[in-house]
Amino acid sequence: xxxxxxxxxxxxxxxxxxxxxxxxxxxxxxxxxVAHADQPIQIxxxxxxxxxxxxxxxxxxxxxxxxxxxxxxxxxxxxxxxxDATCSLVVVDKQFQPLAVNCEGQNYRNVIMxxxxxxxxxxxxxxxxxxxxxxxxxxxxxxxxxxxxxLWIKENLQExxxxxxxxxxxxxxxxxxxxxxxxxxxxxxxxxxxxxxSDGGWDDSFWKMIGLEDLVKDKYEKIGNHVLSPGxxxxxxxxxxxxxxxxxxxxxxxxxxxxxxHAGGLGVIGADVKGHxxxxxxxxxxxxxxxxxxxxxxxxxxxxxPIFVPGVWGPYFSxxxxxxxxxxxxQSATGKLIDHVVRGHVAFPELQSKAAASAHSIYTYLNxxxxxxxxxxxxxxxxxxxHVWPDFHGNRSPLTDLTLKGMVVGLTLSQGLDELxxxxxxxxxxxxxxxxxxxxxxxxxxxxxxxxFLCGGLSKNPLFVQMHADITGKPVVxxxxxxxxxxxxxxxxxxxxxxxxxxxxAMAKMGKIGRVVQPNHEHKRFxxxxxxxxxxxxxxxREYRSIMNS
Numbered sequence: 244x245x246x247x248x249x250x251x252x253x254x255x256x257x258x259x260x261x262x263x264x265x266x267x268x269x270x271x272x273x274x275x276x277v278a279h280a281d282q283p284i285q286i287x288x289x290x291x292x293x294x295x296x297x298x299x300x301x302x303x304x305x306x307x308x309x310x311x312x313x314x315x316x317x318x319x320x321x322x323x324x325x326x327d328a329t330c331s332l333v334v335v336d337k338q339f340q341p342l343a344v345n346c347e348g349q350n351y352r353n354v355i356m357x358x359x360x361x362x363x364x365x366x367x368x369x370x371x372x373x374x375x376x377x378x379x380x381x382x383x384x385x386x387x388x389x390x391x392x393x394l395w396i397k398e399n400l401q402e403x404x405x406x407x408x409x410x411x412x413x414x415x416x417x418x419x420x421x422x423x424x425x426x427x428x429x430x431x432x433x434x435x436x437x438x439x440x441s442d443g444g445w446d447d448s449f450w451k452m453i454g455l456e457d458l459v460k461d462k463y464e465k466i467g468n469h470v471l472s473p474g475x476x477x478x479x480x481x482x483x484x485x486x487x488x489x490x491x492x493x494x495x496x497x498x499x500x501x502x503x504x505h506a507g508g509l510g511v512i513g514a515d516v517k518g519h520x521x522x523x524x525x526x527x528x529x530x531x532x533x534x535x536x537x538x539x540x541x542x543x544x545x546x547x548x549p550i551f552v553p554g555v556w557g558p559y560f561s562x563x564x565x566x567x568x569x570x571x572x573x574q575s576a577t578g579k580l581i582d583h584v585v586r587g588h589v590a591f592p593e594l595q596s597k598a599a600a601s602a603h604s605i606y607t608y609l610n611x612x613x614x615x616x617x618x619x620x621x622x623x624x625x626x627x628x629x630h631v632w633p634d635f636h637g638n639r640s641p642l643t644d645l646t647l648k649g650m651v652v653g654l655t656l657s658q659g660l661d662e663l664x665x666x667x668x669x670x671x672x673x674x675x676x677x678x679x680x681x682x683x684x685x686x687x688x689x690x691x692x693x694x695x696f697l698c699g700g701l702s703k704n705p706l707f708v709q710m711h712a713d714i715t716g717k718p719v720v721x722x723x724x725x726x727x728x729x730x731x732x733x734x735x736x737x738x739x740x741x742x743x744x745x746x747x748x749a750m751a752k753m754g755k756i757g758r759v760v761q762p763n764h765e766h767k768r769f770x771x772x773x774x775x776x777x778x779x780x781x782x783x784x785r786e787y788r789s790i791m792n793s
Contacts, residue, residue: 253742254321256313256491257732258305259503260328260414262286262358262538265301267308268726269316270733272742274753276724280311287352289345292363294356298333298341301354301414302421302488310490322742323496324422324481324489325474325735327506327728328414329357330436332392335417337409344396348403354414355392358539358575358636362391363645365398369453376438376449381554383643387575388436389413393455393466405457411466413437415500422485422497425478428467429499434559435571436502437466441560444470471499472561473509474738474746498739503728504571505563507535508543510731511696511722513564513750519759521718523694528564530693532682534711535728536701538579540674542572542640542681544690552688554641555681565746570690572681576636577674578701580649583635584670585609590663597660610706612664622706623672623713624769629653629665631673632780641684642781650780671707675714676777682715696720698727705760712762714770723755730754 253272258265266281282304287295305326313321332355334342341353355361366386370377377384384390389411397405412420413432420426433439438449447459462468471477477497486493501509512533516524523530533543545567549558557570576583585591585605598608613622635649651666686692695717701707702721712719724730734749743749 251317251320254316255733255736255740256309256321256324257506257729257736258309258324258326258418259506259728259732260284260301260305260326260418261503262329262356265304265308266726266729267305267312268729268733269312270730270753272737272753274724274730274755276726276729278312279726279729280308282308286356289347292360293345294359295344295352296331296354296356297351298335298353298417299351302418305418306488306490313490318492321492321495323498323736323740324491325498325732325739326415326418326422326500327503327732327735328418328500330387330389330432330502331356331414332389333412333414333417334396334404334408335410335412336407339409342404342407344400344404346400357387359392360386360637360645362386362395365394366391369394372452374449374452376440376446378551379438379440379558380556381552381640381643383554385556385639385643386645387639390438390453390455394453397455408465413502415502416467419477419497419500422481422489423478424482426467427469427471427477427499429473429501430470431473431501431505431562433467433470434562435505435556439470472565473499473501473505473563474735475499476739496736496739496741498735501563501732501735504535504541504543506731506735507541507698507728508533508563508731509734509746509750510724510727510729510754511698511720512543512545512754513747514696514720514722514754514756515751516720516756519720519756521694521720521759526693528567530691531696532685532692532694533696533698534678536577536697536699536707538577540574540577540678540699540701542678542685544570544685544692546570546690550689552641552685552690554643555685556640570685572640572685574633574674574677574681575639576633580633580635580674581667581670585663585667588663588666589658590660593660594663606704609664609667610704612660613668613706616661616664621763621766622668623710623766625665626669626672626773629669630773630776630780631666631669632777632784633670633673633677640681647781647784650784652780668706671710672714672773673777674707675710676774678711679715679774680777692717694718694720696722698722698725708760712760713766714774716762716764716767718762719760720756721758721760723757727754
């Protein structure tokens with residue numbers, strides 16, 4: 244009798260470039276993260292609302308973390324690599340050398356970050372055109388998209404940058420170029436952030452209307468005239484120089500990339516939910532929304548036919564799941580907002596020292612402190628007199644109003660740890676109320692959503708998760724692997740390698756459910772009232788603004 248020899252496990256590398264760090268994971272064919280590493284990257288803020296990075300710094304970090312995760316692994320078992328990144332704008336010259344996106348002429352700072360809001364005047368003029376392509380971004384283009392940033396460069400850095408530029412890349416596409424030498428763009432990036440349409444391609448009239456006719460002249464070579472679906476294999480795979488940099492085998496498959504939030508969606512939304520008693524079981528994937536919650540939050544819903552949702556980006560065909568239309572809601576500051584509120588409070592030093600003494604993170608400590616002060620009340624009810632409007636960085640969805648500001652109602656003269664814990668709780672609730680606002684807008688337009696799938700850094704916070712379940716009234720599914728974005732990116736590499744017939748097949752096999760958090764329906768009345776107050780806050784903000792501007 245001969246024992247059957249087991250086939251060696253297949254591995255895929257996922258590389259994720261977030262706002263402040265680069266992460267990599269080695270993921271096996273069953274969706275298990277075998278190894279994980281991260282490395283911080285630099286952000287420059289030369290003036291308010293200007294955020295810049297360096298593509299060289301980002302690539303060096305990609306190489307460092309990838310070498311760490313594949314160390315000691317048989318190279319023949321690594322089958323493919325996928326990249327995802329923030330939708331930041333990378334500028335290089337005709338020789339692919341970095342070009343400064345700043346007045347100081349610092350060439351290494353050649354990336355305008357996604358959260359950069361320098362192009363406010365440009366986006367206002369673009370929106371004033373009411374061009375038909377804007378119907379695919381909820382009717383109003385965001386300052387975080389690429390056309391206003393390109394227009395800002397042309398108007399402010401004409402000689403030093405615009406005229407010398409050879410290529411403008413979305414960061415995910417820059418990474419696939421760096422790995423393969425091929426300038427092909429991902430359908431995900433160009434459709435979601437650049438106004439490309441999956442049926443008609445680029446619209447010459449739009450670029451001419453906004454004053455960027457230069458891009459049309461060279462047949463869009465600078466912004467991409469070869470577009471691939473996410474997960475398609477790029478070129479001839481990993482080229483020798485990049486293979487050496489990354490510590491990976493030359494020639495392995497490199498996938499057309501995704502924006503980071505979309506990779507997170509891919510990592511969770513297609514998971515097999517059998518046996519968890521969820522309303523989305525035996526329902527199409529269109530009953531689910533993937534929420535990717537990190538520095539900012541994105542709300543990804545898919546549909547079989549295009550649904551136009553006011554103030555919500557899309558519909559984008561095949562931008563995340565092939566064959567389905569994507570709508571993408573968003574909140575520009577969530578993790579960043581919680582950090583801002585907590586660290587800016589006068590009691591923060593006390594929190595820091597007490598958390599350190601108990602060997603807990605500041606957020607674990609705050610959650611415990613809320614449990615101490617709640618007495619017989621449910622934790623969420625502690626904010627009956629404290630309300631937050633969370634748009635400290637403007638509103639992305641569904642109001643698409645960059646000028647909105649944050650609000651706090653219910654402050655007292657107390658400045659202790661109790662008050663810090665309460666404002667922290669009220670901020671988390673405000674973010675969840677904002678998510679409810681987005682979901683209700685999507686449902687009013689025709690989406691049928693019954694289950695939320697959460698991933699990203701904030702999904703590790705049990706209070707954040709429970710508040711989203713209670714406030715939306717929907718069960719929340721957490722993936723088995725907390726690093727769902729990296730699993731989603733590895734799924735791209737798995738598809739590019741040819742080991743799976745489709746992204747859907749890879750999602751079902753590699754996306755795994757960990758825990759389900761059910762809403763507490765007994766708290767519904769309280770949160771309905773909080774939501775009513777929440778909507779009144781923005782009414783009052785617009786009312787007082789109208790008075791001041793009259």
